[in-house]
Amino acid sequence: MLTWYDRHRRTLPWRAKPGETAIPYRVWLSEIMLQQTTVTAVKPYFEKFLTLFPDVFALAHAPAEAVMSAWAGLGYYSRARNLHACAKAVVEIHGGVFPADQDALRALPGIGDYTSAAIASIAFNRVATVVDGNVERVMSRLYAVEDPLPGSKPQIKSLTAALVPDDRPGDFAQAMMDLGATLCSPKSPSCILCPFSGSCMGQARGDAETFPRKTPKKEGQLRRGAAFVLLRDDGAILVRTRPEKGLLGAMTEVPGTDWSADFKPKDALAHAPVDVDWVKLRGQVRHVFTHFPLELTIYAARCSKRKNAPKGARFVSLDALDQEALPSVMKKAIAFALENFPQ
Ligand code: SF4
Structure with missing residues (x-):
């Protein structure tokens, strides 16, 4: 399909x-x-x-x-x-x-x-030479490439380059990607329908679905941190903009601590953006980034609508949050706080 x-x-x-x-x-x-x-x-x-x-x-x-x-x-x-x-x-x-x-x-x-x-x-x-993940799978099966990815990328690229025709190379690129996305699927390739059927080494060996070989991934170290969700009486929430450079650069976040493997929960409140009665919510918000998993402890508090935002932060109405550049982890943190807010 x-x-x-x-x-x-x-x-x-x-x-x-x-x-x-x-x-x-x-x-x-x-x-x-x-x-x-x-x-x-x-x-x-x-x-x-x-x-x-x-x-x-x-x-x-x-x-x-x-x-x-x-x-x-x-x-x-x-x-x-x-x-x-x-x-x-x-x-x-x-x-x-x-x-x-x-x-x-x-x-x-x-x-x-x-x-x-x-x-x-x-x-x-x-x-x-257009090589995406689908093409890597097709080519590694076609030539039974034993070296694991990502080390085998140059070999796969040069094998692909040798096949690119001068006539309609754009069609060839799309056909290879389509083949990988449809017939040459990760778990059960439909070899009988494939135009390479009969000339594919993986098919001939009977173990096509075991390609491409992969180097086992090292899982990133768990990082922890705390986030502070401050809700004003008028339904506005305290947010700030992350630094331009780095992870989630220039995105919107609720104030919080740094995220690190040696985060110390007892030090979290020292990073609270304002001095109010913070309540530590039960449970944690979990999120997986490409390089590491994250666990966030959420602190929540309410304040009067007369409260001004501290320097570098701003109050945004909950209704206007969808116009902010909020990454998924922050959406999760805010949703978790709103569901578990102290009465
Ligand atoms: S013959 Fe089978 S394993 Fe080989 S490229 Fe086609 S679908 Fe993939």
């Missing part, structure tokens, strides 16, 4: 003409959103972005807060900052027209090897 992205790519008017902006813009936007994110999660965001920012000019000229807020919940927030920076660069350097050349694409913010190859190939039909 075709995924939304497969259908979306196939419904694009075929290939960008010189100077055309709509197709490269859509291909670029969807490729950035799909990095480490599922099609199901991306779909509503892709549609929202096309409504809010219908072309690269609209995105480039949008305020940073509007872009971060539209991205909130999709994760890996450095992508949103790079997306905005890239839109500005395309407008300022290239007059709003995405370059077709892979090197020129790679020079833009947030565009690496894979994305530059995908845009060059899919949007402009240039010869480029």
